[in-house]
Amino acid sequence: MSVDVETVETVGRRRLVIAGRWLTSLAVAGLGVVAVTVTAQSIDRFHWWAGFVLVPGALIAASGGPLLTRGGGRAFVGYLLACVGGLVFAVGTMLMLGVMGRGWPVMITLPALAIVGTYLWRSPDPLPRAFHRTVALLGLNAAALGVTFLLLVNDVVDFGSAGWWGAFMMVGSVIILANGLELLRHRIRYRAQAVTLAVGPAVIAFLLGLRFLRDWPFQF
Secondary structure (H helix, E strand, C coil), rough: HHHHHHHHHHHHHHHHHHHHHHHHHHHHHHHHHHHHHHHHHHHHCCCCHHHHHHHHHHHHHHHHHHHHHHCCHHHHHHHHHHHHHHHHHHHHHHHHHHHHHHHHHHHHHHHHHHHHHHHHHCCHHHHHHHHHHHHHHHHHHHHHHHHHHHHCCCCCCCCCCCHHHHHHHHHHHHHHHHHHHHHCCCCCCCHHHHHHHHHHHHHHHHHHHHHHHHHHHHHC
């Protein structure tokens, strides 16, 4: 009988913890919606129709919050929901504030950072781990590209007519090459093939980036 009582108490506590997580997540989402709405009204840029994007985004992100604490596959699903909801919320925020024309590069940075965050669930096997790490670092490079676009759109920096995007291509090629060469220290099957597949695209991307950046050494 005591075992049954302990079981009921344990289940009750677990339900209270889960309910607390949901309420906390919803409270944070509601606070975010209120903050954006009040800010938009205070600067006289309130667009009520943006709420149809803002509120669903907050709710989607809130649904992922409780799952993040569960661990394993549930945490990954929660992470995806939080990222998708956060992206929708960001779109709603820009629409509400009327800054989409100058804030659109955020739509490059946020998804790229979401990809970077997936590396928390990296594989223990060297080959898929190296591939995942490459994708994550390329996502970080893309996030930096989005930030650069944001600075350009808002006239913070000006690169003139230079092919500045070539620098990001070169950084991407170095990322691919470094992660490919890193496989050489692991005794795994298909190691040579994997390194070869990394070196080829890396060299091509580096030369193309150099071509855009300095218009050298190729002329078309």
